[in-house]
Amino acid sequence: MTKKNINEELILDGTKIQWHMDRVAQWERGERIAPVTIDMALTRACNYGCHFCYAMLQENDRSVINKEVITNFLEDSAEIGVKAISFVSDGESTISPAFIDGVKIGNNLGISMAVGTNGFVLTKSKLEEVMPHLTYIRINISAGEKKRYSEIMGVKESYFDRVIQNIKDMVEIKKRNNLSVTIGLQMVLMPEYADQVIPLAKLGKDLQPDYLIIKHCSDNEDGDLGVDYSAYEKIYGLLEQAESFSDENYKVKIKWSKIKSGENRSYSRCYGAPFMIQISGSGLVAPCGMLFNEKYKRYHIGNICEKRFKDIWKSEEYWEVMNHLASAQFDAKTMCGTLCLQHKVNEALDNHVKGVKRLEQITNKKIPHLNFI
């Protein structure tokens, strides 16, 4: 697949659940389905202090995910039928000593692997080890100028130079070795960073990753991060302008559906969690990252540092929690933070149950990143 085809086919503002109707059918029949995708972190620690960090709201008890724990987890995941794992969630996985092995072991087991990272420690030697095993690598970068990068990301200005160099190295390594990995930049946008939208779009054009995605900022149900969702509308023009920096090899995409829907959900039931769970960098298994904090303890299902993941998945506790989220006793409109990772999957499944838009299998279109729904 040429670079141009990859860019055109990428689904960055939607869900790929329709390419997994086998799993939807199993779900409908009442079978215990393995998640298609698991999003997790290998640690809750981070070498940055980003202003927009949602993980700051999700503190929970910390355990260590070492090589043994991650190996067991990956083997269990492959065994039960998990198709993809992304190292994103609530910590900076690249600073975990288990990161490189985690990526390689997962890929060797047939699981699609990906990482979301600030990119700071990903020097050439590490990139050369992990990039051949990754489906995508996504750099969190919410500014295109050094000073503002330092302010927003909570680090010294010199970190900007290092990250830019690392991105250049990524692009060069990919090109030189003809690797299939997709390199993306992601801007988590709070309205107060609007001044960085165009500088970042321009910077991306110079660096030439495969894409730059600009997305909303998630907040908890109490609005503790202070995201002003009404202010996004004022910068729609700026975002459209950013999209105009796209070219044949570099796409600038805006997650319009989430930015425009703001804090609002159309659905109350959380049907998506069984298809796409999240695991904290502490090892805590929860339906999603919105529920990692101790205050949601009633939804905590286990910890992979203490118990094998396949045993957690098989447990009555796991299915009791999943059923609760899909029941009338749970209302995602009032009991959850905004615009979660599972949002598009939830929306699609809720529309499917309500008959608003029935899911249909798509067979005539091949897409990249198939297993990251």
Added chain:
Amino acid sequence: MNLVLSYEDIVNKFNSDLINKLRKHGSEVNYLNLWVPDEDFLRSFESLSESIKASNVNTFTLNVKKKFISESTLLDFKNKFPDIKIEKNENFFLIYVKDLSVFELKKKIIDKVLDKKQIKIDYSYGSSSLQKSNNKVKKFFLKFYEKDIKKDISYSSLENKLSSFLIKIDKEILYVDFNEEKDFIKIRFESKNKSLLGCLLFFNKIFFKKKLSHIGHNGISEFIMAINKSCKNPINGIMLPFNYGEEVFFVNLLCQQIFRKFSELSVKPIIKVSWLKKKLNEKQKLCKSVLKKFLKNTKESPNSIIFYNIENDINKLPIRIIVSTSDDIKPTNKPALLRRLEKFIKEEIDESLQVLHEEKKDLNKIRRL
């Protein structure tokens, strides 16, 4: 500058900070901020060299205890870095790196990501509900029909002052009757299918005087919950209208049509007036007494769960009961116990109430720009 490092010390600090230092991990020492240790010593060493080189330090000495380097690792190291001097001591090695400026690490790279294939199936909407008839649920509806057989839901039984709209599902015709306030009154339906009639009689009972908009948004989920209270459906996975048999699937199609017609209307949470009218101290007293009852019933120690507070949700409704838990409960048992407590409180006080645990705050303050 000749940098001398103890490998064990820097590894211990790094690992300790992963647990204890919450943000800006690795930022204290410039020449270490790109380094990530690894069980594979070679990988760890390469990362360390890159980090030191990036901070413009050209030489360093590394004291490495023997436990970190096996004989085979030592051999690999010497093969990979023939120019680096290693001094062997009783319990440790000293690795002398003289000139990082010539340090270039190159790996052979081949793409290892395999193309992933889609699994294709024959799929049609609702086929699972039609293929397998759910006997337990069907029996329940039949029993309900026998019990409620006298209730008149024939087409001619429209009452005065009610409105009605027609719904067609497959070949069946139903009428949904409602009042001026858009409260649901009943379904009128004629059929020889007794289990379906029983199902709709049950529907009429569950949703009598509930808002149509509420039924559109939440009806099928509440219907399934109501069935479960009377009849345990042996579903291992998620309980859905697709796996409760053709009658419940039919009800889902009915709810879909109600949703289409009334989805624009807002749905208000249903909370007992008796709860809302109570003063805060009355609410607190009630919660404490229900908690005490729960702990007695479950034979847990009286201090294992402690009532903390009542908070408002995002709609400013006082429905969040905050508790804390003590070490009397094993950590792995806490989630399940809290779920049972929530279920108990919903039954004893109000269905809308939620049980949350005392929050754990990140020790760093949320940054404001």
